[in-house]
Every structure is written in structure tokens, then in C-alpha cells.
Amino acid sequence: MRIIFAGFGTVGQALIKVLRQDEQRIVQAYGFRPQLTTIVDSQGSCFDEAGLNIPLVLKTKEKYGTVAKYPGSGRRNDDSTRIISDSDAEVVVETTPTNFKDGEPGLSNIKTALSTGKHVVTANKGPLALAMPALLELARHRNRRLCFSGTVGGGTPFLDFAAKCMPGERIARIKGILNGTTNYILTRMENSSLTFQKALAEAQKKGYAEKDPTNDVEGFDTAAKIVIIANWILAKSFSLRDVDITGISKITPRKLRAAQALGVKVKLIGRIEESSASVRPEEIRADDPTCVPDTLNALTFSTEHAGDITLIGPGAGGERTASAIVRDLVSIRKEYAV
Amino acid sequence: MKFGGTSLSQASKMKNAAKILQKFSASNKIVAVASAIGETTDQLAAIGELAKKGDLKRARKLLSKVQASHRKIVPLIAGKAGTRELLERIEQLNSELERTVEGIAHLRELTPRSRDYLLSFGERLSTPILAETATATGLRTRPFTGAEAGITTDDNFGEAKPLVEISYHQIRQRLEPLWNRKVVPIVTGFVASTVDGSITTLGRGGSDYTAALLGAALAAEEIWIWTDVDGLMTADPRIVKDAVLLPNVSFGEALELSFFGAKMMHPRALQPAAQKKIPVRIKNSSHPSVNGTLVSASELPNGGKVVKAVSLIRDVGIVTVSGTGMMGSPGVAAKVFQTLGSNNVNVMMISQGSSEATISCVVANKEVDRAVRALQLALMGQGFVDKIAEEKDACVIAVVGSGMKGTPGVAARIFTAVARRKVNVRMVAQGSSEYNVSFVVSHTDGAEAVRAIHEEFNLGH
Ligand SMILES: NC(=O)c1ccc[n+]([C@@H]2O[C@H](COP(=O)([O-])OP(=O)(O)OC[C@H]3O[C@@H](n4cnc5c(N)ncnc54)[C@H](OP(=O)(O)O)[C@@H]3O)[C@@H](O)[C@H]2O)c1
Numbered sequence: 075m076r077i078i079f080a081g082f083g084t085v086g087q088a089l090i091k092v093l094r095q096d097e098q099r100i101v102q103a104y105g106f107r108p109q110l111t112t113i114v115d116s117q118g119s120c121f122d123e124a125g126l127n128i129p130l131v132l133k134t135k136e137k138y139g140t141v142a143k144y145p146g147s148g149r150r151n152d153d154s155t156r157i158i159s160d161s162d163a164e165v166v167v168e169t170t171p172t173n174f175k176d177g178e179p180g181l182s183n184i185k186t187a188l189s190t191g192k193h194v195v196t197a198n199k200g201p202l203a204l205a206m207p208a209l210l211e212l213a214r215h216r217n218r219r220l221c222f223s224g225t226v227g228g229g230t231p232f233l234d235f236a237a238k239c240m241p242g243e244r245i246a247r248i249k250g251i252l253n254g255t256t257n258y259i260l261t262r263m264e265n266s267s268l269t270f271q272k273a274l275a276e277a278q279k280k281g282y283a284e285k286d287p288t289n290d291v292e293g294f295d296t297a298a299k300i301v302i303i304a305n306w307i308l309a310k311s312f313s314l315r316d317v318d319i320t321g322i323s324k325i326t327p328r329k330l331r332a333a334q335a336l337g338v339k340v341k342l343i344g345r346i347e348e349s350s351a352s353v354r355p356e357e358i359r360a361d362d363p364t365c366v367p368d369t370l371n372a373l374t375f376s377t378e379h380a381g382d383i384t385l386i387g388p389g390a391g392g393e394r395t396a397s398a399i400v401r402d403l404v405s406i407r408k409e410y411a412v
Numbered sequence: 413m414k415f416g417g418t419s420l421s422q423a424s425k426m427k428n429a430a431k432i433l434q435k436f437s438a439s440n441k442i443v444a445v446a447s448a449i450g451e452t453t454d455q456l457a458a459i460g461e462l463a464k465k466g467d468l469k470r471a472r473k474l475l476s477k478v479q480a481s482h483r484k485i486v487p488l489i490a491g492k493a494g495t496r497e498l499l500e501r502i503e504q505l506n507s508e509l510e511r512t513v514e515g516i517a518h519l520r521e522l523t524p525r526s527r528d529y530l531l532s533f534g535e536r537l538s539t540p541i542l543a544e545t546a547t548a549t550g551l552r553t554r555p556f557t558g559a560e561a562g563i564t565t566d567d568n569f570g571e572a573k574p575l576v577e578i579s580y581h582q583i584r585q586r587l588e589p590l591w592n593r594k595v596v597p598i599v600t601g602f603v604a605s606t607v608d609g610s611i612t613t614l615g616r617g618g619s620d621y622t623a624a625l626l627g628a629a630l631a632a633e634e635i636w637i638w639t640d641v642d643g644l645m646t647a648d649p650r651i652v653k654d655a656v657l658l659p660n661v662s663f664g665e666a667l668e669l670s671f672f673g674a675k676m677m678h679p680r681a682l683q684p685a686a687q688k689k690i691p692v693r694i695k696n697s698s699h700p701s702v703n704g705t706l707v708s709a710s711e712l713p714n715g716g717k718v719v720k721a722v723s724l725i726r727d728v729g730i731v732t733v734s735g736t737g738m739m740g741s742p743g744v745a746a747k748v749f750q751t752l753g754s755n756n757v758n759v760m761m762i763s764q765g766s767s768e769a770t771i772s773c774v775v776a777n778k779e780v781d782r783a784v785r786a787l788q789l790a791l792m793g794q795g796f797v798d799k800i801a802e803e804k805d806a807c808v809i810a811v812v813g814s815g816m817k818g819t820p821g822v823a824a825r826i827f828t829a830v831a832r833r834k835v836n837v838r839m840v841a842q843g844s845s846e847y848n849v850s851f852v853v854s855h856t857d858g859a860e861a862v863r864a865i866h867e868e869f870n871l872g873h
Contacts, residue, residue, distance in 0.1 A: 189607050207577035215566060215575055215607065311577060 075403070075412050078112040078161055078192075080154050080183045081169035082141060085197050085224070086113075087132065089167065089396040094128050096400070106407045111163050118142025118150040119157055154179055155186040164412040167399060168196040174294045174314060177201040188212045188220065193410070195402040197224035197395050203298035207311040219409065221402035222306075226252070226299045228395040230387025232373045236307040240375065240383075245308060247376040249345045252299040254369035254389030255283045255290040256322050256342045260355075261367045264330040264339065270323055282369060292321035293342060293353040300344040300351050303373075312351055320354035333357055339365055413636035414445035414601060414623035419697040420538055421450035423488035430489075430545040432638065432700055433596060437551060441591045443626050444553075444598045446542045447619040448534025449485070452478060453602075460530050463516040475513055479506045482537045489545040498544045502537065509533045524569035528613045532557075535600035535619070543598040552595045558614075558622055559605035561597065562586050562629075567606050571615030574604065574625055576684065583629035599626065617678030624692070628684040634706075635685055637677065638697040643705030644669060646721045646871035651859045654872030658720060659703065662711040665720060666692075668812045668848045682707070711814040718815035718822055719869040724862050726855060728760065729780035729804040730839060733787060734770040735797040744796050745771055748787065755786040760808060761841040761850055772839055774852055777804050806838060807858035810850040811865055817846035827851075829868035835861045 079086050093100075093108055101107050109125040117140035120126060126144070134144045142150045158166055166187040170180045181201040187194045189212065196202070201209060202222060213220040226233055236245065251257050255277055262273040274291065277283035289295045297317040304310040322342050333340050338357040343364075345352050358365050363384040366372040374384040388394070406412065413436070415429045433444055448456075455478050462471035482502055490498050512530055516522050522530075536557060543555040562582025565572035587597050601619025604612050614621045620637060627635035644666075647655040661669065663686040667679050677692065685692050686709065695704035738744045745764065748771055752759055761774040775783050784802050791797040816822045826849055830837060839852040853861050866872060 205581045208575075208581035211575050211577040212607065215578075313581075 075106050075165060075407060076109050076111045076161075076163035077403075078114070078158060078163045078166045078187075079110065079169070080114050080158065080166055080179070081171070081198070082113050082115045082135060083169065083171075084392040085169040085395045085399075086167070087135070088392040089169075089399050090128055090132065092393070092396045092400055100400075100404070104404050104407055106412075108403060112157060112161055113141045113144075114152065114154045114157055115141050118148060119152045119154075120144035120148045121157075122147060155182050158183060158186045158192070159190045161192075163192060164410075165193045165195060165403065165406060167403075168194060168198050168201075170198055172198055172200040172289060172295075172298075174200055174203060174289065174298065177204040181205060184209055184220070185212065188216050188218055191216060191218060193219045193221070193406045193412070195221045195224070195399050195406070197222075197228070197399060199225045199295070199298040199302065202305075203294075203301045203314040206301060206305045206313060210305065219402075219406050221406065222302060223398040223402050224390070224395040226302050227371065227373070227387070228390030228398040230371055230373075230385060230389075231398075232303065232371075232385055233306055235385055236303075236375060240377070240380075243380055244378040245375050246378055247345070247347055248303060248307070248373065249343055249376075250364055250371070250373035251341055251366060252344050252371055252373065253290055253293075253296045253342060254371060255287065256293075256296070257366070257371070258282050258369045259291070260322060260325070260330070260339075260341060263325070263327050264334065267327045267331070269327060270325060291323050293319045296342060296344045297351075297353045300346060300353060304346045304351055308346060310346070312346075316351060318350070318352040318354070322355055325355055341365060413442060413638060414619055415447060415542065415697065416619070416637070416639045417447040417450050417452070418640040419638045420446060420542060423485050425697070426485065426489050426542060426545045427549075428697060429542060429638070430549045430551070432697065433546050433553075434549045434551050435700070437596055442596050443587060443630065443632075444542065444546075444596060445601045445619055445623045445626065446535060446539045446598060447601045449482065449538045449541070452481075452534040452538070453531055456531050456534055457527075459513055460516060460522050460527055463513050464520055464522040466517060466520050468514075468517045471513055471517060475510065479509070482506070482541065485541060486544075489541065489548060491548040494544045494547060498540060501540050505533060505537055525610065528569045528572075529611045531613055532600070532603040532611045535603050539598055539600045546596065546598070552593070553598050554590060554595050556586075556597055556599045557605075558600050558603040559609065559611065560586070561599045561626070563604040563622065563625060564607055565604045565612045565614070567610075567612075569610075569612055572604060572606070572612035574614070574621075575607070576625070576628075578607075579604075579625055580629040583626055587626070587630065615680075617681030620677045620681035621684075624681050624684040624690075627690050627692075628688045631688070632690055635690055635692045637692060637694050639694060640696065640698065641694075642696045642699060642702050643694045644721065647862055647866050648724060651724065651862050652866045652872065655866065656872055657702075658705050660706040660708060660710075660712050661720060662814050663707060663709060664711070664847050665812050665814055666707045668810065669721060669723060677707075717869060717871065718813055718819045719811055719865070719871065720813040720815075721871070722809065722811050722862050722865045722869075724858050725760070725808045725810070726858060727777040728774050728806050728808055728852070729777050729802060730772050730774055730806055730852060731780060731783045731787065732770055732772040732799075732801045732803075733791065733797055734765075734799050734801070736769055737796040737798070738771075739768045741796050744791070747790060748773070751786050751790040752783055755782060757783045757786070761839070761852070763839050763841055774806075774808060774839070774841075780804055803838075805855045806852050807855045808850055808852055809858065809861050809865070810848050812848045814847050816849065823849055825868055826865055829864045830861050833860050833864045835864065 112121045120141040142148045177200045180198040259273040304312040343356040364372045364374045372386045540555045543553040546553045564578045601622040644658045645655045649655040689709040691708035763772045835857040841850045
């Protein structure tokens with residue numbers, strides 16, 4: 075299996091390490107050797123038909139900040155869609171930064187990959203949030219896989235749980251906490267009476283929140299996950315514009331305390347109902363199983379016959395996301411023998 | 413809104429269409445869809461056949477007729493400034509069209525792919541002309557091919573199926589921004605492209621299908637189909653003098669009416685609209701103020717009447733398969749339909765005798781012989797079937813109305829009314845949808861039966 079990396083940041087680098095560490099096990103268990111032939115980052119690309127030298131790639135990236143300096147085949151300012159369409163590789167792993175405005179560069183990368191007959195594994199939620207029904211249709215049309223385990227519950231396999239453990243069950247509604255950063259902020263605001271700004275600063279210091287926290291605190295990250303879950307588990311043709319979104323930046327410690335007095339907590343809840351979806355701060359009972367603290371995530375499936383089922387677990391990080399991507403690669407291998 | 417070929421067939425009609433666009437764009441966001449002008453699509457198809465046979469002379473002659481008709485219309489509709497530019501565009505397309513025809517003639521081959529490419533010129537020529545006509549009235553417009561607008565299909569040339577989610581996504585991306593700049597996109601009907609960019613056509617229902625897809629993608633409030641009639645009628649006015657316009661029908665009823673021959677949208681074309689519950693309005697471009705017929709998801713009764721319309725399809729025949737051995741051999745019916753299907757015979761109605769010893773199918777007159785031959789080959793001499801009989805020159809009467817379901821006695825009223833006029837019913841369809849009752853009578857009785865039912869249910873008010 076020949077693989078192109080589009081994006082080579084935290085997740086990309088974690089993935090390459092996991093693949094190297096687990097190489098023997100993967101070869102033995104699944105009989106295939108993932109071969110990284112092309113890497114594209116924001117400044118350029120490198121390429122080796124026979125497989126890139128991984129330690130050298132990592133060293134180059136660390137030293138120069140870009141793979142464009144990779145000895146021999148490193149090149150600057152390449153167009154990633156051209157590289158993808160010209161390549162003979164079988165799989166594209168897409169981990170460029172999330173963009174909820176137009177999905178780029180990920181959206182074009184994924185479209186190009188599927189159109190030219192390559193499987194795609196993405197950790198990038200942007201393209202799915204904006205165009206998931208279209209991308210799934212394109213994948214079906216081209217008979218290729220579009221995998222995205224790393225986008226939702228890279229840490230806790232919500233998607234696989236619903237798909238594999240609940241077939242035949244009719245899931246009527248889904249609600250949950252899907253963003254560790256905002257959950258941490260709300261927990262801190264409530265427990266230590268911090269203002270939103272203070273709690274955010276603390277989350278940033280601890281590495282839970284990004285420098286630009288907009289996507290997390292304004293609810294877009296949760297909404298993107300809701301879109302993916304709605305499409306994949308409930309077969310709804312939703313995209314980001316169908317989700318009614320409110321973030322947590324306007325919440326005050328006073329409001330949280332008032333809620334506490336009533337035995338409820340304010341959480342950023344993503345919800346999928348019959349024909350609508352929303353992300354907004356909601357008051358939920360403190361003893362509701364969905365009501366988890368800190369950076370934890372929780373998702374409750376309301377089923378017709380089995381009642382409510384809640385899955386609780388950690389959110390994603392670079393390495394967990396990398397391991398979700400490996401799972402996807404293995405499942406592509408099983409289905410297509412590439 | 414979509415303009416049919418008859419609504420664009422000459423300069424004055426083009427101008428009329430532009431006026432309609434101008435009028436309604438003042439307070440609405442509009443996307444226009446253009447069909448090919450007049451008979452262009454049929455002419456292009458004929459040119460293709462001639463070229464394939466190597467008859468380049470006649471192909472060229474017809475071709476220059478098509479080219480000239482588009483060239484001629486330009487100075488009549490465009491402003492001074494626009495004329496030159498548009499003429500250039502038309503000539504460019506004309507010479508591309510010429511090369512295509514030459515290519516087909518050289519190879520003596522017309523593949524579904526090259527046929528789609530050839531047919532696409534009808535809309536590709538009409539669209540910039542409509543756009544320029546509208547520009548001359550002061551509107552800001554921009555012409556698009558279906559592919560440029562984002563309509564993407566599978567590779568089934570000739571009757572390509574849209575990849576709807578991809579299309580919806582791209583249509584939104586490409587057309588919505590124009591509205592903010594107050595530009596009216598004008599899109600070729602019928603024409604789309606594959607993921608790789610080869611031109612495809614949407615086949616039957618063509619331009620209406622385009623309009624429905626665009627409307628569904630953009631969450632339109634209504635989809636308007638401009639044509640040369642006021643809308644759907646309670647019956648063919650040539651048969652029933654007091655037939656009246658139907659103000660509204662449901663998607664289900666429209667489906668039955670279109671299946672049974674009413675001159676309107678192809679069922680395939682209605683699908684995207686029905687799915688997103690977007691009403692489709694059929695309007696007459698010569699009488700834009702008439703409300704036309706609204707096809708929508710709601711099943712409004714027509715002033716308390718259970719029946720809405722009655723339609724007549726002429727030129728059909730009945731093929732009857734019978735044999736005592738068919739009783740208790742469940743595979744025979746399936747074999748009949750499979751045989752007819754694989755021989756491209758379209759079955760309009762079926763009926764099975766209560767003894768299970770006969771199966772009758774209604775097919776078009778011109779398909780009767782083919783059907784009989786195919787069935788003989790497939791079924792005779794195996795012990796089940798003794799006889800395959802045919803009757804030609806019959807007609808089907810379809811009585812349509814959603815109010816019929818759950819209203820007892822409708823069928824009885826229909827058949828009593830028909831019997832009173834001494835019309836002999838030859839066959840009744842079974843188990844078809846709850847929106848219609850249909851039956852077969854001799855072709856000499858058809859009109860009388862329609863009138864009887866129209867009167868019985870008071871459809872003419
Ligand atoms: N980190 C996580 O825990 C996590 C978990 C789940 C999902 N995700 C998602 O996974 C994706 C990657 O996350 P990350 O943490 O690895 O982000 P990151 O560290 O910022 O890495 C992004 C990578 O994309 C490259 N890139 C940027 N613009 C590009 C362009 N135009 N063409 C090609 N490459 C381009 C960057 O190049 P440079 O190296 O030159 O800057 C960088 O290598 C994001 O969409 C994120 O939302 C991350």
C-alpha cells in the first residue's frame with residue numbers, strides 16, 4: 075500500500091511514528107506494508123517511489139520546518155492536488171488544518187484523490203463538515219473508501235460503536251459532549267468560578283486549547299462532529315449549514331452557579347433530532363450520564379428498543395488520532411487488498 | 413425557472429422570456445434554465461444519424477439550417493454592443509459543432525458519448541442567447557453550462573443519472589455567490605458532465621430535471637416550468653369542451669398524470685423536487701399572469717371532488733397470455749414481465765384473471781408485435797401457456813385523484829357512468845396505485861368514456 079500524506083503536522087508525524095513502531099505487527103497481522111511515498115506540507119513536498127526514509131524525513135522536518143528540504147526529491151511550493159492526481163499511490167492520508175469556511179486545502183485534496191481513484195483517510199473535519207454527503211457519494215461512485223475514524227472520537231470510537239454494536243437498532247436521537255476543550259473550560263469555570271477568559275487561558279497553557287480557539291469555543295468543532303455522526307450513523311444528508319450553532323464564549327460563572335443550585339450543569343451539547351441538529355450550551359441534569367467533567371467526551375444514543383446508551387471516554391490527541399488512522403488503513407487493506 | 417423550447421422558439425418569444433425574468437427578479441432570487449430552441453435537439457439527433465450513415469451532404473444541409481437559425485436570432489434580441497460578442501460566441505460553438513459532425517461522419521460511429529456531446533449544442537447555443545436577451549433588458553446575467561453550474565452525473569451517457577449530493581454541493585458553491593451580486597445565472601438544461609468532465613445529457617425529462625435539481629440544491633421556494641399551455645387540465649380540452657385548469661395536484665397525482673400521457677414533466681424530473689417538497693408550478697409563458705398548476709406535496713382536494721382528472725392514452729394494444737397450466741405455476745407471471753422488460757417493451761397496465769389462467773398486459777400499439785414474438789419464443793411449448801393473443805387499437809382511460817383512496821364507491825360510479833354510455837370495458841388494471849383507476853376500452857369509445865367520467869364527477873365545475 076502506497077500512501078500520500080497531505081499535511082505533516084502533529085497528527086502526520088505521530089502517524090509516521092506509529093507506523094514505524096508497529097510495522098512488524100502490521101505486516102504479520104494483516105500482511106501489508108504501508109509505504110509512505112509522498113509527503114506534502116504547507117511549503118513543499120518530497121517523494122520516493124520506493125518509500126521515503128522515515129528517520130530522514132522526520133529529521134528534515136524538525137531541522138528545516140518543511141519536507142521540501144528532503145535530500146534529492148524535496149521540492150518547494152508544489153500544488154498538492156496536482157501531486158495527488160499525478161501519483162500512483164493507493165491511499166491519501168489527509169491531515170491539513172481544519173477550515174470551516176471553504177474546507178480548503180483538504181476539500182480539494184479529498185475530491186482529487188477520490189476522483190483519481192484513491193482511497194482517503196482523513197483526520198480533517200473541515201471538508202466533511204461542509205460536504206460530507208457529496209464526498210461519500212463521490213467515494214461510492216468511484217468505488218473507493220472515504221475513512222474518517224480520526225475525526226470523531228479518535229479517542230473513543232463512537233462511530234465504530236454505533237456501526238458495529240448496534241446494527242438493526244433504530245437510533246432516534248443522539249446527544250453528547252464532543253469537544254474536550256470547551257468541556258474543560260466549562261468545568262473550570264464552574265468549579266473554580268473562573269471567568270471564561272481565565273479558563274480559556276488556562277486551557278491554552280495546558281495545551282488543551284489552540285492559539286486561535288474559535289473553532290472549539292464557538293462550537294464549530296462540535297458541529298462538525300455532529301454532521302459526521304448524522305451522516306454516518308443516521309444517514310442524514312446534513313452539512314454544517316444545517317446545524318444551529320451557539321458557542322460558550324458568552325457564558326458567565328454566575329450562570330453556572332445558578333444552574334448548580336438547581337442541580338443542573340451547563341454543557342456544550344451537540345444534538346441530532348429527526349430533522350434538525352444543534353450545538354448550544356444546554357442545562358442538563360447533573361446525574362445525566364452524558365454529563366461528564368474535564369476533557370472527557372460522552373455520547374448518548376437514544377434507541378427505540380434498547381433505551382439510552384451512553385459511551386464515555388477521552389477526546390482525541392495526536393497519537394490517538396494516529397491510531398484511528400491506522401485502523402482505517404487496515405480496514406481499507408482488508409476490503410481492497412491494496 | 414425553466415423555459416421550454418417552445419417558449420424560446422423565436423426572437424419575440426426570447427424577448428418575452430427575458431421580460432419574465434426581469435419582472436420576477438425584481439423581488440426574487442432567480443436561476444433560469446434554458447431548453448434548446450424549438451426543435452433543435454431533434455434536428456441535432458437527425459444530423460447525428462445522417463453523419464453516422466456517412467450522408468454528410470444531408471447532414472451538412474440540416475446543420476447549416478440549425479446554425480443559421482441561431483445566427484439569425486442574434487441581431488433581433490441583442491443590443492448593439494452585445495451583438496458582436498454574442499455572434500462571436502455563437503460562431504465559435506457553430507464551428508465546434510461542425511467539427512463534431514465531421515468527426516462522426518469520418519468514423520461512421522455515433523457512440524452514446526459522442527451523441528450526448530452533439531445534443532448538448534442545442535442548450536449550449538440557446539443559453540448565451542437567452543442570457544444576452546435578458547442583458548439587453550438591463551438584467552445582469554451569466555450563462556453556465558450544466559457542468560459549470562455543478563451538475564455531475566455517472567457515466568451512463570444518453571440517460572445519465574445525477575450524483576445528487578455532489579451536484580447539490582457544487583451548485584450551492586457556484587451559483588449562490590452570484591445572487592449576492594444580483595446576477596441571474598442562466599443554465600443550460602439537459603446538459604451535465606461526468607466527474608471527469610465529459611459531457612453527458614440527462615435523457616428524458618432533460619431540462620425539467622435540471623430545473624428540479626437546481627431548485628432542490630438551492631432550497632428554492634418554488635420551481636417554475638414555463639411552457640405553452642396554462643397548466644394541467646381536468647381532461648384534454650379537445651375531447652371535453654368544458655375541461656378546466658387544475659389549480660393544484662400532488663406529486664403522486666402528477667406522477668400518474670404524466671405516466672398516463674398528460675403533456676407535462678417526466679416523473680424522473682419531478683423526483684428531486686418531490687424529495688425536498690419543493691412545489692413545481694407549470695405556467696404559460698404567453699399568459700404569465702395566469703397562476704397555472706401547482707404540483708406540491710400537499711394533497712389538496714379539488715373543491716371536495718374525489719376525482720381530479722381523467723386522461724386518455726390512444727394507440728395501445730392488449731397482449732394476453734393464457735393456459736390452464738399456468739394455474740399454480742407462480743413463475744409464469746415473472747417470466748412474462750422479465751421477457752417484456754428485456755425486449756424493451758414498456759408495460760402500462762396489467763391484469764390477471766381470477767382463475768390465474770390468464771395474464772393481460774397493455775402495451776403501446778407499435779410494441780404489440782414485438783411483445784407477442786418475444787413471449788412466444790420464451791413461453792410456448794413448455795406446457796404452461798397455450799395461447800398468446802393480441803388486440804390492437806384500444807385506449808387506456810386513467811382516472812386520477814388522491815381523494816379516491818378511502819372513498820368507497822368511486823370505482824362503481826366510474827363504471828356505471830361508462831356503462832350508461834354503452835361503452836364496453838375490456839380490461840381493468842389491478843392493484844395499481846391508490847391515486848388512479850384505469851381501464852381499457854376500444855379506441856372508438858375512448859372519447860365518450862372520458863366525457864362520461866368528466867361529467868359524472870362534475871370536473872368542469
Ligand atoms: N491534533 C489532534 O489531536 C487532532 C485530533 C483529531 C483531528 N485533528 C485534525 O487533523 C488535522 C491535522 O491536525 P494537526 O494537529 O496535525 O495539525 P497541524 O499540526 O497544524 O498540521 C497541519 C499540517 O498541514 C500542513 N498544511 C497546511 N497547509 C497546507 C497546504 N496548503 N498544503 C499542504 N499541507 C498543508 C501543515 O504544513 P506545515 O507543517 O508546513 O505547517 C502541517 O504539516 C486537522 O484538521 C485537525 O483538526 C487533529
